[in-house]
Amino acid sequence: MLLRRPAIVASLLTLALVSGCTTTSQGEPRPATTTDTSTSISTPDTSDNGEELPFAGAPKVNDPLDTSRFEQDPCLSLTADQAQSLSLPSTGATLENVALGNGCGWKNSETRGYVEIVFLVDDPRGLSPEYDANSRGKWAYFDELPNIEGYPAIARDGTDDRDIGHCSVLVGVADDMVFVSIVKLSQANVGQKDPCEVAAQVAGLALQTMKGA
């Protein structure tokens, strides 16, 4: 019992000190300061592993586009009218198991013309890794294209099948987001049209849809 006395005294002293320090005062409630983020898109300057974006010589995207809705459902990227203007079915089919992304494909079974749009959602580094791969000699062809609807674009692939009407065009819609327009020309148009020009045209239509959303 004697051993507990110092502890009790210390507790009482602490309580007295705390009570003495606790005072109340009148104040005026104020609203918390808020920032309206509804119209702006935050684009990280670095990737998940800390790399500065962009890198490897990739162009910076000055006006990033919010494509989140289309990333989740790439089939929304082309409207029915746009698809029909390309001689494709009005609705696309969601693709399963696309590496690093979500994709949608439109195929005309009669002409064998085909378009695919893929968002690389699982690698949020935009165009930078494409430029990096180019510096490592990974592409059979790599061409910087004029901006499409104001966004930087490239044409590239690991296999050069442009002579049989195939081309892949990638558009950087943000420093950390890219989508791919893959085109296989119809048999009638192989040798008649430049597949990369058509892929860029498809990307332009998709961007118009995304901007209007």
Next chain:
Amino acid sequence: MDSDAHRDRIDAQLSGMFGNTTQGAVTGGSFSYTESDMTKIRDNWLDLADSYDTSLRNSSFMVRIEPPAEDFASKFQTNAANRSGESYRSYVEHNRDYCIQQAQLFNDALADYLGVEHTNVTGINKTAPQGPQAGV
């Protein structure tokens, strides 16, 4: 030429192809193809080629894969994965080309039976009297 006549010609050609042994003895058995069968088989090969081609395009994204860290094990693992990716890419490309070749064989056979000029199933080297078509 009507469809029956085409069928007879196809039967004659293909039974000769598959019905003889190297000894010259007829072992029996033959395949019957109509014109529409040949077209269907050619298109099936092309569909298969398209499927491989889609895999080929999508495999290009694998070059973006980087090691999760700078340590030796991470880099080694990524290098191994990338080599595996290159092998996969070669395999898919080979199979795509094989399917196109098979489609071409059926297309050529069909053209022979019909007595028309050979055309390329991939669309190259073709005559294009109408020029570029609308759309893709």
